[in-house]
Amino acid sequence: MSIAEPILLTPGPLTTSARTRQAMLVDWGSWDDRFNQLTASLCQQLLAIVDGADTHHCVPLQGSGTFAVEAAIGTLVPRDGKVLVLINGAYGKRLAKICEVLGRDFSTFETAEDQPTTAADVEGLLKADNAITHVALIHCETSTGILNPLPEIAQVVARHGKRLIIDAMSSFGALPIDAREIPFDALIAASGKCLEGVPGMGFVFARKDALAQAAGNAHSLAMDLYDQHAYMAKTGQWRFTPPTHVVAALHEALLQYTEEGGLPARHARYADNCQTLLDGMGALGLRSFLPQAIQAPIIVTFHAPQDPRYQFKDFYERVKAKGFILYPGKLTQVETFRVGCIGHVDRRGMQAAVTAIAQVLQEMEVLDI
Numbered sequence: 001m002s003i004a005e006p007i008l009l010t011p012g013p014l015t016t017s018a019r020t021r022q023a024m025l026v027d028w029g030s031w032d033d034r035f036n037q038l039t040a041s042l043c044q045q046l047l048a049i050v051d052g053a054d055t056h057h058c059v060p061l062q063g064s065g066t067f068a069v070e071a072a073i074g075t076l077v078p079r080d081g082k083v084l085v086l087i088n089g090a091y092g093k094r095l096a097k098i099c100e101v102l103g104r105d106f107s108t109f110e111t112a113e114d115q116p117t118t119a120a121d122v123e124g125l126l127k128a129d130n131a132i133t134h135v136a137l138i139h140c141e142t143s144t145g146i147l148n149p150l151p152e153i154a155q156v157v158a159r160h161g162k163r164l165i166i167d168a169m170s171s172f173g174a175l176p177i178d179a180r181e182i183p184f185d186a187l188i189a190a191s192g193k194c195l196e197g198v199p200g201m202g203f204v205f206a207r208k209d210a211l212a213q214a215a216g217n218a219h220s221l222a223m224d225l226y227d228q229h230a231y232m233a234k235t236g237q238w239r240f241t242p243p244t245h246v247v248a249a250l251h252e253a254l255l256q257y258t259e260e261g262g263l264p265a266r267h268a269r270y271a272d273n274c275q276t277l278l279d280g281m282g283a284l285g286l287r288s289f290l291p292q293a294i295q296a297p298i299i300v301t302f303h304a305p306q307d308p309r310y311q312f313k314d315f316y317e318r319v320k321a322k323g324f325i326l327y328p329g330k331l332t333q334v335e336t337f338r339v340g341c342i343g344h345v346d347r348r349g350m351q352a353a354v355t356a357i358a359q360v361l362q363e364m365e366v367l368d369i
């Protein structure tokens with residue numbers, strides 16, 4: 001894998017391959033048959049990743065990932081529904097905020113940022129409140145990198161006859177999710193994360209019967225996934241201007257995904273990136289925030305050095321000058337920074353990043369780590 005500078009060690013946008021970027025050098029008309037075929041092929045390939053072709057529709061949507069999350073909640077939760085939102089970080093809080101803004105009734109259950117939500121928690125919460133119709137969960141909470149136990153939670157939700165909405169934005173494509181084994185009404189992801197496309201579109205795998213019943217739920221014309229799907233099924237075209245270059249880049253990124261070996265290979269590379277990072281940073285004395293057992297191989301949160309000579313902004317700029325973009329921490333209680341393991345980068349890239357970080361700490365005379 002060639003190293004193109006700068007390397008974005010962030011959870012999206014992230015480093016893409018030259019081949020993916022090259023796919024954006026062509027202009028497509030939205031009426032062009034070939035473009036519509038590109039969209040259809042994209043949706044088919046995406047559905048195959050979750051083995052969802054029989055049970056789910058793939059509904060793509062223009063915008064960043066949050067647009068697709070908001071569209072999924074607005075479309076699939078009826079106006080008189082109630083959402084139980086499971087929170088252990090910033091993206092979980094965003095789910096609750098979306099329910100609030102859309103005027104959907106909701107309750108929240110929050111655990112500490114290093115504490116996964118458990119199936120037993122969800123069991124108790126569903127027993128205690130019959131009004132809940134939907135449960136919303138973040139699979140990998142990107143604000144720390146923590147992995148929530150999706151299969152176990154999905155089983156509890158299904159056993160109670162409730163519906164599950166999964167924000168799998170930062171895990172889809174790298175961590176296995178099989179729609180034949182994990183019941184869900186909606187699973188949401190986007191172009192610019194583990195599939196290594198460029199940002200600009202999200203997509204929702206919506207259970208076919210749930211989507212069929214969702215006419216008129218949406219609060220918004222542009223965010224109505226029912227309408228988006230109905231129009232696309234009828235015409236083969238996107239409703240409203242499609243992000244043509246983003247679609248072309250994602251299509252090309254998916255070809256490379258398959259060539260690499262699909263999900264198992266993508267997962268193996270990211271797991272290797274993550275381990276390389278943890279080992280290298282550990283040797284510098286930098287401690288990760290999460291215990292290994294609940295750390296997803298997506299992004300790692302590190303405790304900031306204690307030394308008063310450490311300032312994130314200065315650290316960030318110096319590491320950037322060496323070709324690597326880091327990510328600030330997102331925790332309220334502890335001073336941290338984050339390093340992504342995803343994108344078109346392999347172990348050598350991670351080793352080079354650790355070397356750059358070691359040099360920068362030395363330059364800054366940060367001794368107390």
Ligand SMILES: *Cc1c(COP(=O)(O)O)cnc(C)c1O
Pocket residue numbers: 011012064065066067069091138140141142167168169170190
């Ligand atoms: C990236 C991400 C999103 C979407 O964020 P956008 O900035 O709207 O792209 C949502 N949920 C999770 C868990 C994410 O990692």
